Amino acid sequence: MTKPVLTARAHPGGWQGFAADWSSDQRAFKSATWGKAMIWIFLLSDTFVFGCFLLSYMTVRMSTTVPWPNPSEVFALTIAGRNIPLILIAIMTFILISSSGTMAMAVNFGYRRDRVKAAVLMLATAAFGASFVGMQAFEWTKLIMEGVRPWGNPWGAPQFGSCFFLITGFHGTHVTIGVIFLLIIARKVWRGDFDIGRRGFFTSRKGRYEIVETMGLYWHFVDLVWVFIFALFYLW
Amino acid sequence: MMQDSAHLEGQQHPIKLYLVVWGWLFVLSTCSYLVDYFGLRGNLRWSLILLFMMVKAGLIVAVFMHMAWERLALKYAILVPPGAVLLFVAIMAFESDYTHATRMAFFPTEGSTAQTASLGSQLVTSETGKSHLNAAEDQAEAARDNAALPGNIASSEKKETIAPALADSSRVASVQNGIAFANKTAQFKVYTVRPGDTLWKIAEREFGRGHGGKYRLIIEANKALLFGSVRIHPGQVLRIPPSDA
Numbered sequence: 001m002t003k004p005v006l007t008a009r010a011h012p013g014g015w016q017g018f019a020a021d022w023s024s025d026q027r028a029f030k031s032a033t034w035g036k037a038m039i040w041i042f043l044l045s046d047t048f049v050f051g052c053f054l055l056s057y058m059t060v061r062m063s064t065t066v067p068w069p070n071p072s073e074v075f076a077l078t079i080a081g082r083n084i085p086l087i088l089i090a091i092m093t094f095i096l097i098s099s100s101g102t103m104a105m106a107v108n109f110g111y112r113r114d115r116v117k118a119a120v121l122m123l124a125t126a127a128f129g130a131s132f133v134g135m136q137a138f139e140w141t142k143l144i145m146e147g148v149r150p151w152g153n154p155w156g157a158p159q160f161g162s163c164f165f166l167i168t169g170f171h172g173t174h175v176t177i178g179v180i181f182l183l184i185i186a187r188k189v190w191r192g193d194f195d196i197g198r199r200g201f202f203t204s205r206k207g208r209y210e211i212v213e214t215m216g217l218y219w220h221f222v223d224l225v226w227v228f229i230f231a232l233f234y235l236w
Numbered sequence: 237m238m239q240d241s242a243h244l245e246g247q248q249h250p251i252k253l254y255l256v257v258w259g260w261l262f263v264l265s266t267c268s269y270l271v272d273y274f275g276l277r278g279n280l281r282w283s284l285i286l287l288f289m290m291v292k293a294g295l296i297v298a299v300f301m302h303m304a305w306e307r308l309a310l311k312y313a314i315l316v317p318p319g320a321v322l323l324f325v326a327i328m329a330f331e332s333d334y335t336h337a338t339r340m341a342f343f344p345t346e347g348s349t350a351q352t353a354s355l356g357s358q359l360v361t362s363e364t365g366k367s368h369l370n371a372a373e374d375q376a377e378a379a380r381d382n383a384a385l386p387g388n389i390a391s392s393e394k395k396e397t398i399a400p401a402l403a404d405s406s407r408v409a410s411v412q413n414g415i416a417f418a419n420k421t422a423q424f425k426v427y428t429v430r431p432g433d434t435l436w437k438i439a440e441r442e443f444g445r446g447h448g449g450k451y452r453l454i455i456e457a458n459k460a461l462l463f464g465s466v467r468i469h470p471g472q473v474l475r476i477p478p479s480d481a
Contacts (some may be wrong), residue, residue: 014308021309031307040314051321055328062332065339072272090269097265101258104300105251112248147436147448154435154451213302220300224293230265231289235272236282 039214043221046174050225053167054232060159069155071234075139089234092135093226096175099128100223103216110212115189118212122186125219129179136172140165167229174222178215185215257299264288264295424457425476429468443479453477 011017011030021028029037061068072085079087106121143164150165152158188194188207197206268288271281298304303311427438435451443450457477468474 011307018308018312021307028313029307029310032310037310040310044314044317047318048321051318051324055321055325058325059328059332062329063335063339065336072275086269086272090265093265093269094262097258097261100261100296100300101254104254104258108249108251108254146434147451152452217301220296223300224296227289227292227296231268231285235268235285 033210035210035214036217039217043217046221046225050167050170050228053170054228057163057167057233060163061157064157064159066157068157069153069160071236074143074155075234086234088135088139089230092132092139093230095128095132095135096223096226099125099132100220102128103219107213107216110189110209113195113209115192115195119186119190122182122189122212122215126179126182126186129175129182129219133172133175133179136168136175140168163233167233171222171225171229174225178219178222181215182219185211253299257295260295261292264292268292423478427474427476429470429472429474431470433468433470435468438474438476442476447479450479453479 012020021030032040075087075089076083076085077087078084102121103125106118106125109115109118109121147154148161148164150162153161188198189209189212191198193200194207194209194211199205200207265288268285271284271288276284297315303314425442427442429438435454436448439451439454440446440448443453454474454476457475
């Protein structure tokens with residue numbers, strides 16, 4: 001691990017640094033670029049959105065007098081004659097974690113200016129993401145065929161359907177958007193846009209390899225949200 | 237200049253670090269799946285699920301998102317505000333607990349749960365001492381006692397333990413059936429649940445295609461048998477009401 005050499009000398013660390021960074025008329029985020037600070041603030045706002053979804057799910061589940069459908073059975077699949085609880089969700093979890101691993105390595109190769117490896121790893125991430133969305137589409141279809149609706153389902157509390165569609169739908173939308181942006185940025189990296197200083201189509205600015213990390217932060221966040229959904233909605 | 241320092245400061249780590257974290261995420265996910273696979277229950281289940289969730293989230297944020305190498309100013313700006321969400325969760329937990337208690341008190345017929353619960357508690361008391369054999373009297377008492385009961389059956393866990401106990405006692409079930417259907421002369425069909433059936437599918441089969449939504453009628457007709465759990469299993473016998481009911 002590289003020690004923070006340059007900035008550590010220029011600015012104190014720890015609590016002293018915390019106070020110094022936030023005080024007086026200056027930039028608060030010394031080490032983070034504008035892009036990184038902005039993506040973090042965006043992710044923070046997204047945290048609140050998902051936080052509110054999950055806590056409204058908690059509210060309806062705690063207050064209903066009708067038993068909640070058992071997710072372990074609802075999401076079970078019959079594979080080779082055996083009924084395996086929650087198996088599809090487990091596979092989806094492993095796929096998303098795998099995509100997070102490939103993304104983390106893509107960021108690393110991006111900073112090393114190894115554009116082919118970075119692009120290939122981003123494409124792998126996008127492929128994992130797309131298969132995740134595909135499985136989610138399968139899961140939705142299966143549940144809709146079994147009669148789950150936002151206003152009711154055959155197994156218990158009607159709020160189950162609305163929570164399920166809202167939370168997984170919003171998360172799936174995030175994954176889909178992530179896949180689209182991964183493809184766009186992988187193409188730029190592959191073409192060497194950030195080496196030759198090619199101007200972007202939309203902003204007409206020169207991009208930097210930092211965008212790979214920004215993309216990575218978004219993608220890891222999507223994985224992070226799934227960790228909470230998996231634990232609180234599917235396992236609880 | 238600024239990019240260079242950011243570049244130097246945080247983001248050059250050996251690939252091995254990512255692979256190790258990746259491996260741990262797999263192990264932890266497998267652990268949380270096994271919690272469900274082995275059907276652990278109670279406090280052990282909740283604490284394990286939360287533990288694995290927090291460790292996974294911590295690894296992703298700290299290493300994959302490089303938060304561990306950021307300056308404290310950014311760490312606190314991002315990690316402290318979600319604490320407000322936790323406060324919100326606490327407030328809503330308190331609120332929904334109250335809502336649940338109120339519903340238990342005033343919705344005696346909804347989903348038959350409250351009724352089941354009250355019957356259940358009576359059954360428990362009768363088993364432990366007083367023996368009420370006149371179940372019809374029990375039923376009437378249950379209806380009257382509903383308003384007073386929720387305090388006893390506040391947690392859904394208790395309900396779950398009572399419901400199977402009730403299901404085993406065919407006496408109560410048959411009596412409740414008798415009460416539910418005594419004043420109905422409508423013709424009920426009998427249906428044996430097949431493997432792979434859902435209430436929706438049964439409704440489509442019995443009431444015709446496109447009438448799956450009428451599964452509610454089946455639930456209504458079998459309230460006493462299903463004991464509010466609304467889960468069916470192959471071999472179970474259900475009453476199918478006339479579709480125009």
